[in-house]
Amino acid sequence: MNDMTDHPTDDLTDDAVSTDLLDELANLASPPPAELTEGxxxxxxxxxxxxxxxxxxxxxxxxxxxxxxxxxxxxxxxxxxxxxxxxxxxxxxxxxxxxxxxxxxxxWGRPGSVPEVDLEGLSAFEHDVLAATRTIPLGQTRPYAWVAREAGSPRAVRAAGSVLARNPVPLLVPCHRVVRSDGSPGQYLFGPETKQQLLSSEYARAHDL
Incomplete structure (x- = not known):
């Protein structure tokens, strides 16, 4: 007579198998751990x-x-x-x-915390030009030659102007505060009239502080 060996799975019902399968599928569908999705x-x-x-x-x-x-x-x-x-x-x-x-x-140029800017994809020179421009205080201006010098390339005045013309974050990097050597406003992404209005408004506000 052959011995019959019982297997644990022999006692499982179809419902039990279905439940286990659903549990496995649910685990597969669960959201990944937060550390994998952060950022x-x-x-x-x-x-x-x-x-x-x-x-x-x-x-x-x-x-x-x-x-x-x-x-x-x-x-x-x-x-x-x-x-x-x-x-x-x-x-x-x-x-x-x-x-x-x-x-x-x-x-609005108000005092307080200043948000970070993301200049990913820009060249080192572009970073330097925008970083120098960001230091110009409210109510003041600097010539393009000053920006080029602060960016470490004093002879690249035109190139500095081109960088400012493409400024991805105007107002946060106040390129409107950069003017020609004779003090005239020069060009601006949003037009020279807008540039002059911004400068006049900021000058008045700075002297009221």
């Missing part, structure tokens, strides 16, 4: 929002590292802003849930 959206997407500024309504994009792009809605309408940002930075945008700390005050 993932920041690597895939930038955020964007609209807010008021001395230039009127502006569209602002930012990453986990800082503000990356600022343009007026008059110059670059919403859909064009999204596409321009995607072409320039290689990342799509999602609507922001909140406003970065200090952003609104910084756009």
């Amino acid at each position: 993932l959206f920041d690597r895939l997407f930038d955020r964007w929002l609209t807010t008021e500024s001395p230039l009127g309504p502006v569209l602002v994009a930012y990453t986990g590292r800082g503000v990356s792009f600022v343009r007026t809605s008059a110059l670059v309408p919403g859909e064009q802003f999204l596409e321009t940002h995607r072409r320039r930075f290689g990342r799509p945008l999602r609507r922001a849930d909140s406003t970065p700390a200090g952003l609104v005050d910084a756009l």
Whole structure:
């Protein structure tokens, strides 16, 4: 007579097998651990929002590292802003849930915390030009030659001007405070008249502080 060996699975019902299978599938569908997804959206997407500024309504994009792009809605309408940002930075945008700390005050030139800016993708010279420009105080101006010198390339005055003409984060990097050597405003992304208005307004506010 052959001995029969019982196997534990012989006693499992179809319902038990189905339940175990569903549990396994549920585990597979569970969200990955937070440490795996932390920062993932920041690597895939930038955020964007609209807010008021001395230039009127502006569209602002930012990453986990800082503000990356600022343009007026008059110059670059919403859909064009999204596409321009995607072409320039290689990342799509999602609507922001909140406003970065200090952003609104910084756009208006008010004292307080200054948000970081994300200048990813720019050259070392572009970084240096924008960093020098960011140090110009409210109510003051500097000539293009000063910016070039502070950026470590005193002979690259025209190149410094070209960098400022493409400034991705105007107001936060106050390129409107850079003027010609004779003191005249010179060109500006949003027009020379707007540049002069900003300078006059900031001068008045600085002397009221």
